């Protein structure tokens with residue numbers, strides 16, 4: 001009943017080695033990690049939601065602690081609806097930190113019971129972002145060095 005459940009919210013467009021690193025570091029800390037794909041109608045995602053979810057389901061098919069879900073609305077409301085007390089986010093640099101700090105503080109105000117936990121990325125993944133991977137993909141480049149093996153265009 002007191003399972004430690006974390007929600008890892010994001011767009012994952014696409015899921016990258018940076019996201020994978022955050023998950024792998026967080027796995028021993030939690031009983032369950034829900035990768036939660038947020039739906040924001042005003043955002044252009046390039047890869048369809050179905051495709052993004054399919055990739056992650058393939059990557060984690062042998063990891064029983066991980067579930068992939070999609071959600072709409074506030075992350076804290078989604079957390080509450082599935083009894084998750086933790087939000088997981090990754091940090092690459094001070095720009096991420098400043099942005100993430102604000103989100104975490106707003107979420108703290110919205111729901112005191114939910115704690116945001118940050119994982120600092122490994123130096124080899126600091127430069128990897130979904131935006132960059134999309135740019136490489138759009139221009140016909142090889143994205144294999146930025147994403148897990150399961151992701152093929």
Ligand code: ADP
Pocket residue numbers: 009010011012013016017018019021022088089090091092096120121122125126127128129130
């Ligand atoms: P969002 O649209 O919510 O920013 P993303 O899919 O871009 O969603 O990112 C989800 C989370 O993963 C964010 O906390 C982001 O900082 C983190 N993240 C993205 N890339 C990396 C990386 N290379 N290393 C560590 N964390 C990362």
